[in-house]
Amino acid sequence: MAAGALTAEEILAATEGVLRRYGPAKATVVDVARALGVSHGSVYRHFPTKAALRAAVTRRWLDRNHAGLAELAAEDSPAPERLRRWLAALFEAKRRKALDDPELFATYTVLAGESDTVVGEHIDALLGEIALIIADGVAQGAFAPCDPQVTARAVLDATGRFHNPLYAAEWSAPEIDTAFGAVCSLVLAGLRATG
Amino acid sequence: MAAGALTAEEILAATEGVLRRYGPAKATVVDVARALGVSHGSVYRHFPTKAALRAAVTRRWLDRNHAGLAELAAEDSPAPERLRRWLAALFEAKRRKALDDPELFATYTVLAGESDTVVGEHIDALLGEIALIIADGVAQGAFAPCDPQVTARAVLDATGRFHNPLYAAEWSAPEIDTAFGAVCSLVLAGLRATG
Structure with missing residues (x-):
């Protein structure tokens, strides 16, 4: 996947998949990048830290509930x-x-x-x-x-x-x-x- | 301690001490008997199973709260x-x-x-x-x-x-x-x- 095409929503959807597969304790930003076929730098361009990525995916989940x-x-x-x-x-x-x-x-x-x-x-x-x-x-x-x-x-x-x-x-x-x-x-x- | 003198309340007090010391996962009836200086048979005479002993000590705690x-x-x-x-x-x-x-x-x-x-x-x-x-x-x-x-x-x-x-x-x-x-x-x- 070309890095330019990568959206925040695509990253968050992939993050949910990775969380589902590895569990919250083991899931890493590298796993998310691998699932998307991009470098982890491409993920960090949208979410500067692992904590920011986890917060964003949690917010998306709560908004969906809501x-x-x-x-x-x-x-x-x-x-x-x-x-x-x-x-x-x-x-x-x-x-x-x-x-x-x-x-x-x-x-x-x-x-x-x-x-x-x-x-x-x-x-x-x-x-x-x-x-x-x-x-x-x-x-x-x-x-x-x-x-x-x-x-x-x-x-x-x-x-x-x-x-x-x-x-x-x-x-x-x-x-x-x-x-x-x-x-x-x-x-x-x-x-x-x-x- | 003479087995005849052992009361249910003494066993429950000792059980609380053992739970505090070893935690709920590890505490055993043998630990309770050892803390009281009696055989585990003396404990089983009052509480026929480990589950019964744990239920009784929990009831005692809840009653105290209450x-x-x-x-x-x-x-x-x-x-x-x-x-x-x-x-x-x-x-x-x-x-x-x-x-x-x-x-x-x-x-x-x-x-x-x-x-x-x-x-x-x-x-x-x-x-x-x-x-x-x-x-x-x-x-x-x-x-x-x-x-x-x-x-x-x-x-x-x-x-x-x-x-x-x-x-x-x-x-x-x-x-x-x-x-x-x-x-x-x-x-x-x-x-x-x-x-």
Whole structure:
């Protein structure tokens, strides 16, 4: 492959393949270059360090998990029902990744643990979307007045069993959907209530 | 030590010492017997298998974490404030164990992962206490009518960041108490609200 034709996306796709094949502990930039048939210098031209490459592939994975959520959060619709759908979509996206391809999920969980910055940006994006829905709900009179940023953090924390990868082993349990519904109802009732 | 004088509690205390010294992967019943100066048969007389001994020492540890919570749950006092104190006491007990003695905490986290039964009993005890407070709150008119068992599970799930050992690494973060307060307020508002 001519070095000039190499895009960042091609490198990231190859990196995911290498991670899948060798695991996060052993995968190297040289392996990625070899998979692409280029010199490792060609990879470093896009990603100056191994850490930068790993952070970028982790960000790509998290963004993929997250596809469609921002649009859902920005919908013009009643906030309580929109928040419930947003939380369900987040849970469903994470659960599908974890159950459909557990090895790749485990690999990315290791990678995410290496980069507080990438995970922090991902969480900030989620918090921003929840805060948007909450602010809409307050404006609609459906939620009690509150600080949407602070309350968004409480909502994300309270639903952690249904999106935090630490809990992935519980996501195939038969009672998990009932548990999710009960927590959503409690959270939504809390948002409606005056403080 | 005369075998006749050996109590289950002495064996469990010695087992904790052996676990601390050798770690959960390497500790054996022979190590426990040696630490007590008795034959391993004397240990097996109380605990018929290594698994039974490990389950018993894990139960003892979880019960110790849990000291005082049952009494707090059964108090004759307003339910909302009682539930907040109960959740704070649970968080404080777990956090103290995790931060004061992280190695022993990690050891018991491994052991708890081996025994679904012991952990299940512990969680059932916590759920029973939360359900008791919720039922009192409904009777007092402070909480909306609900199924206390189902709602107790939602409350335990929603506060997982503040008692599930998976989150122990976050318990020394400076913002954790603010986060705890926000989740408690959301949960209590949800319990007050009509469904």
